[in-house]
Amino acid sequence: xxxxxxxxxxRLHVHPMKxxxxxxxxxxxxxxxxxxxxxxxCGACTILIEGMxxxxxxxxxxxxxxxxxxxIEGLGGRHPLQRAFVDHGGAQCGxxxxxxxxxxxxxxxxxxxxxxxxxxxxxxxxxxxxxxIYRSIRQSR
Amino acid sequence: xxxxSVGRSVARKEGRDKVxxxxxxxxxxxxxxxxxxxxxxxxxxAGEIVDVAFGFDxxxxxxxxxxxxxxxxxxxxxxxxxxxxxxxxxRHVAEPILLLAHTDREALLAADVRIRYRETAPTYDAxxxxxxxxxxxxDKGQIDEGFREADVIVEGEYRTGHQEQLYIEPNGVIAxxxxxxxxxxxxxxxxxxxHRALKVLLDLPDDRVRIVQTETGGGFGGKExxxxxxxxxxxLVAIKAQRPVKLVYDRVxxxxxxxxxxxxxxxxxxxxxxxxxxxxIDIDAVIDGGAYATLSAVVLSRGVIHATGPYRCNHVRIxxxxxMTNTPxxxxxxxxGAPQTQFAAEAHMDRIAEALGIDPVRIRxxxxxxxxxTTATGQRxxxxxxxxxxxxxxxxxxxxxxxxxxxxxxxxxxxxxxxASSSxxxxxxRLEREASAERPRGIGLSLFFHGxxxxxxxxxxxxxxxxxxLTERGAxxxxxxxxxxxxxxxxxxxxxxxxxxxxxxxxxxNAADTGQxxxxxxxxASRTCMVVGRILQRxxxxxxxxxxxxxxxxxxxxxxxxxITREYERPADMAWDDNSYRGDAYGxxxxxxxxxxxxxDRETWEVKPIAFTTVHEIGKAIHPVLALGQIEGGxxxxxxxxxxxxxxxxDGRMANAQLTNYIIPTTLDTPPIDVVILENxxxxxxxxxxxxxxxxIDGPAPAAINALRSAGFDLREIPATPEKIMAAATPRG
Numbered sequence: 001x002x003x004x005x006x007x008x009x010x011r012l013h014v015h016p017m018k019x020x021x022x023x024x025x026x027x028x029x030x031x032x033x034x035x036x037x038x039x040x041x042c043g044a045c046t047i048l049i050e051g052m053x054x055x056x057x058x059x060x061x062x063x064x065x066x067x068x069x070x071x072i073e074g075l076g077g078r079h080p081l082q083r084a085f086v087d088h089g090g091a092q093c094g095x096x097x098x099x100x101x102x103x104x105x106x107x108x109x110x111x112x113x114x115x116x117x118x119x120x121x122x123x124x125x126x127x128x129x130x131x132x133i134y135r136s137i138r139q140s141r
Numbered sequence: 142x143x144x145x146s147v148g149r150s151v152a153r154k155e156g157r158d159k160v161x162x163x164x165x166x167x168x169x170x171x172x173x174x175x176x177x178x179x180x181x182x183x184x185x186x187a188g189e190i191v192d193v194a195f196g197f198d199x200x201x202x203x204x205x206x207x208x209x210x211x212x213x214x215x216x217x218x219x220x221x222x223x224x225x226x227x228x229x230x231x232r233h234v235a236e237p238i239l240l241l242a243h244t245d246r247e248a249l250l251a252a253d254v255r256i257r258y259r260e261t262a263p264t265y266d267a268x269x270x271x272x273x274x275x276x277x278x279x280d281k282g283q284i285d286e287g288f289r290e291a292d293v294i295v296e297g298e299y300r301t302g303h304q305e306q307l308y309i310e311p312n313g314v315i316a317x318x319x320x321x322x323x324x325x326x327x328x329x330x331x332x333x334x335x336h337r338a339l340k341v342l343l344d345l346p347d348d349r350v351r352i353v354q355t356e357t358g359g360g361f362g363g364k365e366x367x368x369x370x371x372x373x374x375x376x377l378v379a380i381k382a383q384r385p386v387k388l389v390y391d392r393v394x395x396x397x398x399x400x401x402x403x404x405x406x407x408x409x410x411x412x413x414x415x416x417x418x419x420x421x422i423d424i425d426a427v428i429d430g431g432a433y434a435t436l437s438a439v440v441l442s443r444g445v446i447h448a449t450g451p452y453r454c455n456h457v458r459i460x461x462x463x464x465m466t467n468t469p470x471x472x473x474x475x476x477x478g479a480p481q482t483q484f485a486a487e488a489h490m491d492r493i494a495e496a497l498g499i500d501p502v503r504i505r506x507x508x509x510x511x512x513x514x515t516t517a518t519g520q521r522x523x524x525x526x527x528x529x530x531x532x533x534x535x536x537x538x539x540x541x542x543x544x545x546x547x548x549x550x551x552x553x554x555x556x557x558x559x560x561a562s563s564s565x566x567x568x569x570x571r572l573e574r575e576a577s578a579e580r581p582r583g584i585g586l587s588l589f590f591h592g593x594x595x596x597x598x599x600x601x602x603x604x605x606x607x608x609x610x611l612t613e614r615g616a617x618x619x620x621x622x623x624x625x626x627x628x629x630x631x632x633x634x635x636x637x638x639x640x641x642x643x644x645x646x647x648x649x650x651n652a653a654d655t656g657q658x659x660x661x662x663x664x665x666a667s668r669t670c671m672v673v674g675r676i677l678q679r680x681x682x683x684x685x686x687x688x689x690x691x692x693x694x695x696x697x698x699x700x701x702x703x704x705i706t707r708e709y710e711r712p713a714d715m716a717w718d719d720n721s722y723r724g725d726a727y728g729x730x731x732x733x734x735x736x737x738x739x740x741x742d743r744e745t746w747e748v749k750p751i752a753f754t755t756v757h758e759i760g761k762a763i764h765p766v767l768a769l770g771q772i773e774g775g776x777x778x779x780x781x782x783x784x785x786x787x788x789x790x791x792d793g794r795m796a797n798a799q800l801t802n803y804i805i806p807t808t809l810d811t812p813p814i815d816v817v818i819l820e821n822x823x824x825x826x827x828x829x830x831x832x833x834x835x836x837x838i839d840g841p842a843p844a845a846i847n848a849l850r851s852a853g854f855d856l857r858e859i860p861a862t863p864e865k866i867m868a869a870a871t872p873r874g
Contacts (some may be wrong), residue, residue, distance in 0.1 A: 029612035031169035039799060075161070077161045093155060094358065117329075122807075126306075129806075
């Protein structure tokens with residue numbers, strides 16, 4: 001199978017039904033994407049496929065064949081959201097953070113508070129009560 | 142002049158790693174030759190194991206049972222009653238019996254182990270259970286005298302359910318056999334708890350067991366004692382196989398098997414004067430310990446000490462019991478007994494006010510603890526008592542009295558207060574129009590406190606140590622306190638930087654590795670800033686003095702390495718007697734007041750929190766953004782505890798052990814949280830700081846339940862699920 005992962009074309013021999021989450025973590029060494037529940041409830045494994053947020057624990061590798069996949073590592077560390085999550089307390093324990101940031105990336109620029117609340121409803125955070133995440137996103141410019 | 146650190150929201154030490162995905166959690170690590178392990182658990186709540194059969198080819202598997210344990214088969218903690226692997230008796234569903242390991246996870250999961258049992262009758266009712274892990278009695282004054290002084294007596298029974306910590310990273314460890322012993326890496330709060338448990342289990346000396354905390358994706362108490370069990374399992378397999386072993390739970394296993402908040406049944410009988418003054422508080426509290434003692438004794442202790450709520454009363458009698466049931470053991474969870482007992486106290490306080498016909502603010506103003514007053518254990522409070530200040534700020538900020546009066550007038554149906562519903566009138570204000578008959582609204586408050594640090598003589602017994610090593614640029618912190626999201630590394634570095642007079646960036650923090658750091662005690666009990674931070678401050682003071690006018694670099698050139706170690710010192714004015722349960726239960730307390738505003742949907746009976754305000758007095762916010770994060774996050778967890786989070790136990794087994802149907806608050810369930818931080822310094826805390834981690838979860842549940850009361854729903858139990866609210870709306874026959 002062939003993917004474009006974080007801008008790099010990657011060819012992999014993996015079982016077509018292997019979870020994309022495991023392909024990323026085990027076959028590509030991209031452990032920034034986390035597993036919190038394995039059933040698509042917590043959003044810790046959120047990545048982008050063709051710019052759309054998905055729970056990578058629910059996506060078989062075959063589904064992403066030929067697609068552009070972006071993980072937290074693909075943001076490089078200079079994305080305004082990453083800086084904002086540090087400055088405004090959006091990351092506490094950090095386990096939901098990669099998925100939360102990827103879901104926030106998918107909201108586009110300058111989302112309203114309501115768009116953020118709805119857009120992140122599939123990403124659970126147990127530390128922050130979400131307020132600091134909203135502040136991080138709204139103040140990332 | 143170096144920039145000041147304390148009181149500024151400096152960048153979190155590991156912040157960059159967390160936002161880039163570079164932070165390494167336990168499941169992100171691997172070792173050459175790694176085996177994966179799986180735990181085979183009891184399928185019954187009580188009985189005996191008759192035999193074990195393997196329905197698969199065991200070639201290539203490592204199999205471990207109790208016979209492979211070199212030391213005593215216990216998870217060493219307090220009572221040492223819990224086996225690491227069951228031998229013959231099982232006391233709860235999901236009790237560990239066997240361990241399997243294999244290189245291939247698929248083969249491991251496919252392995253079929255059949256266990257036959259002889260079942261015995263289980264016990265599920267904590268109140269009638271005949272086995273008590275711990276009983277505690279607190280007596281102040283003469284309870285009979287207090288009731289004689291009373292004009293009115295108000296009674297009530299209050300119930301709270303289990304709560305799952307639900308850290309987003311499940312529990313997990315990797316054990317590596319080395320140097321004739323074992324090194325365990327893992328997600329955990331208390332490396333030295335694991336260290337001690339493994340020394341006992343494996344019969345190894347101190348230096349053959351090394352525990353290293355990896356980046357930890359949330360704890361909330363759920364990684365206080367249970368990691369000792371998991372680490373024991375992984376270590377046994379690793380030693381037998383002589384290969385590294387990974388044991389990481391999936392979500393279902395984590396929820397089925399690991400500890401939760403103790404359910405509680407709490408009865409109050411209170412004597413009160415017509416003018417609102419409390420004359421007698423009589424409380425009976427039972428918490429459900431589950432199948433083994435774990436930390437139940439100390440959870441009960443904190444629970445009963447906080448059971449009166451932050452109120453003055455001369456005559457108090459409290460009886461507490463932690464009992465055994467055939468359910469998975471309950472354990473530490475943020476708040477540690479105080480959320481249960483203060484839920485009861487605060488729900489009861491609104492009922493006292495109602496019985497007297499006074500408002501919820503007035504009853505609290507009259508009785509709130511003031512400096513100079515004594516608590517239930519006879520602790521005389523100093524000027525760091527802020528109960529009235531937080532109450533007044535919260536009431537003013539939320540316009541509480543006006544809203545409460547308006548909402549109370551529009552109660553749609555109030556079984557406990559018939560007059561309110563018998564005089565329908567047209568809505569006259571915006572507030573009233575919004576709170577329509579289909580969507581009644583309510584507002585409620587809770588006043589609460591939380592003791593910082595270990596209870597009673599706990600800190601003296603712990604005798605925590607912290608070290609500070611001089612570096613070329615500044616200093617390196619050596620503590621076993623763990624970063625679990627709350628900001629330990631950052632806040633400790635701020636305290637040291639400020640004291641030493643160096644920039645924040647010049648202070649490094651060592652990994653919490655028992656091979657390198659002293660035992661600074663567990664990362665629990667709202668003690669990491671106030672207690673361990675204070676020890677570090679003393680290390681930094683000493684280092685500052687040694688340095689004199691030298692820079693760190695000059696000092697190192699001239700004198701060589703410098704490491705300062707200091708131990709906890711009990712404040713001279715603190716005294717506690719464990720036998721009589723009298724004295725200073727805590728060095729100090731934080732104080733807080735929550736106001737919750739809710740809306741009830743009369744078609745689905747769902748409760749939606751629409752606004753939430755909390756005023757927290759925490760001594761000093763070392764890092765305002767981190768402190769705010771603790772308060773907001775704890776408040777959201779508390780609202781989940783109040784309204785959403787229901788552990789359904791069926792035949793001793795959690796029936797909803799997955800995130801699909803154990804519901805924690807999402808963005809859409811969480812209201813805007815308005816936080817006010819007040820600072821009234823504690824003289825023995827670093828820069829005046831008190832504990833902050835746990836207190837936020839004590840108040841939301843009673844505030845929400847009291848809001849439901851103001852909307853006309855008389856509930857005395859959490860979680861207040863739609864089914865319970867519907868039942869409360871039906872007039873009592």
